[in-house]
Amino acid sequence: MNDLLITLLLILVKLGLIFGVVLGMAAYLVLAERKILGRMQLRYGPNRVGPGGMIQPMCDVIKLITKEDFIPDRADKWVFLFAPGLTALTALLSFAVVPFAPPLHLFGREIPMVVCDLNVGVLYIFGLSSLAVYGVVLGGWASNSKYSLIGAVRSMAQLISYELALGLALVPVIMTAKSFSLTEIVMSQADWPNLLRHPLAFIIFMIAVAAESKRTPFDMPEAENEIVGGFHTEYSGMRFGLFFVGEYISLIVIGAMTTVFFLGGWHGPFLPPVVWFVMKVLFVAFLFIWARGSMPRPRYDQLMHFGWKVLLPLGLVNVVITGAVLVALNG
C-alpha cells in the first residue's frame, strides 16, 4: 500500500515537473526563436519587456488570454472550441514516454526518469502525432472559412505523405535496439549514437518530422503568404495561443524524439545526463529555427512528390540494407 502510494506520488511529481518544464520551455522557445531569427535578420527581436526581453512570454500569454475569443458565424461551435486543445494536448502527452535521464537509485528504489516506460513507446508517439493533425484538420474545417479549409486539407495531405517515411526511418533504429521502448533505444546507443549508425535514416527522419510538425520550410498548412494562416485564420485569443503553444511543444517533442532515436539520448561525457538531454533537444530546436530563417517554402504538390517518390523509396531501401547488414553481422 505504502509502496503503491509512493509510486503514485513519484509519477505525479514527475508529471508536474515535465508539465512545468515543457510549458516553460515552449514559452521561452518562442522567445528564443524570435531572438535567433531577429539576429539572423539584422534585428534585435523582443528586448523591451524585462532584461533582454525575458518577460516577453508572460506578456504574450496575458495578451492572448485577455483578447476576445471570437467564434465565426456558422462555425461548428463545439468542434471549433475543442480543436486547439487537441493539438496542445497530443503534443504534451507525447512526453509521457520520453526518458530524459537514466534511472535514478534513491533510498534503495529504482526511479525511472520517465513518466511511463511503455514497451510500445514508439507506437504510442506515432499514434499521438497522427492524432495531433486532427486538431488542425477539425479546427480548419469547423472555422467555416475557405482559407482554413484549404489549410486543413493541406495538413492532412502532408501528414499522409510523411507519416510513412517517418515510420520507415525509425525501423532501422528499432531493429538495432530490438525494442519499441524508448528507454531501451537510448540504452542501445551507449557506444555510439544512431546518427552514425543510420545517417540516411536520420536525414529522412529529420525531413519527415519537420514536414509533420508543420514547421517552415514545410508550413504549407498555415502559409500566411498564400492562405493567410490557413487552419488558424479564424482563431483568436488563447485558442490561437493553444495552436501556437502546441506547435512549440511539438518542436520540443521533435527535439526529444530526435535525441532519443538518433543522438544517443542522455549519453554524453562529463556533464550530467539530464544536461546532455536538454542540450541536445535545444540543439535540434535550434536547427529547426535556423531552417526557418534560411529556407523558402516548397509548393504543396512538390512536397507530396518529394514525400512519396523520394523519401518513401529511400526509407524502404534503407530498411532492407539495415536488415541485410544486421543479419550479416549476427550470422
Added chain:
Amino acid sequence: MANNYETMTINMGPQHPSTHGVLQLVLELDGEIVRKATPHIGFLHRGVEKLAEHRTYHQVLPLTDRLDYLAPMHNNLGYVLAVEKLLGLSDEIPERAQVVRVMLAELTRLKSHLVWLACHALDIGAMTVFIYAFREREHIMNIYEKVSGARMTSNYFRVGGLSADLPAGLEQEIRTFVNDMPKHIATYEGLLTGNKIWQKRIQGVGVISGEDAIDLGVTGPSLRGSGVDWDLRRDQPYSGYENYDFEVVVEQGCDTWARYVARLKEMHESCKIIHQALDKLKPGPVLADAPKVVLPPKQDVVNSIEGLIHQFKIITEGFKPEVGEVYVGVENPKGEVGFYLVSDGSARPYRMKIRPASFINLQALPKMCEGSMIADVVAVIGTLDIVLGEIDR
C-alpha cells in the same frame, strides 16, 4: 453541370499578405488548382489624372511621386520630361542635371528592384532575404533624404532641371554604396539562387511567351524575361541615356526564374550606369536658363525686380505651354511609364493620361496563373512586381 464537382471561389485580397497592397483576386479553385483568376482593382483610386487638371504644371509633380511609390524619382522624371517636351525645353537642360537625373533614376531602379526581391522572396517563404534587401534599400532612402529631404516622396526633379544641387559629399557616399552593392546582391543570391526549393518554386512558373507578352502590353523586366529585347533607355533614349554603356538584360526562359535572373542582372547594370554617371558628374548649373519656367534663385528674388516678378508669376499663375500634346515614356523599374499631356494653352494641363507599367503588366496575370496552384499565384504576383499606387492612380 456536366461534371459532378464544383469549383470554390475565393477572394484573395484586398486584405491579404501577398497581394502587395489592395489588389483583389477572385480565384476559382478546383482543389488547389486555379481555374480562373480575375483581378479586381480600384481600392486605392485617388483620381490623380483628374487632380492634375486642376493644378499648375509645377504642382502636378508631387502627385507623380505617389504613383509608383517604390520608384518616385522615375515618375518625376517621366513627368518632367513630358512637360519639357511640351515647352520645347528638352535641349536646354544642363548637363549636370541630366547626369544627376540618370544617376538617381538608376538608384531608384535599385531601390525598386530591392523591394521586388524582398517581397518576392517573402511571398515564397524566404523571409530573411526580405530584411537583407531592406537594409540596402534603407541606404538608398538615406541618399534620397539627403538629396530631396524626403525618403519616399522625393519630388526632386523640376521642369528645367533639379530642385537643388546635390549636397556636398553625397557623390562619395553614392560611390561607396554602389561599390558595395554587387557584394550585397551576391548575398541575396547566396540565400536564394542555389536553393533547390527556390528553384523549384519559380522555374516553369508563370510562363508567358514573348508574343503573348507583347500582345498584352507587358513591358520592363517582365517583357525582357520573355526574350523580347526592348528597353526604352536604349531604344528611345532620354536624359542622355545614349551616352552610357550598359547592357539590356534579356532572358529567354519566359518563366519566373528568367525574370528573377533578369532583374538581378539589371541591378548590376544599374550599378554600372551609376558609376559612369558619377564619372561624368561635373560642377555646373542644375537648372535651365528659362526664367519663365524655372523658379529663380532666392537671392535674385530678393535682389532684383525681374527675379521677384518671375517668382510671383510662376507661383501664382504658373507657366503656359503652347497648345499641343506630347507623350513621353520612360523605362521605369517595372516597365514603361508614360505621360501623355494635352495643353490648351493655359497654365494647367487640359488632360494628363498616365500609362502605368503595373496596370498593364497586371493584365498578364490571369494568363500566367490559370491552371497553376495557389502558391504559384503568389509567385506570379511577386514576379510581375506590381504597385497598387500605380495601378489605381
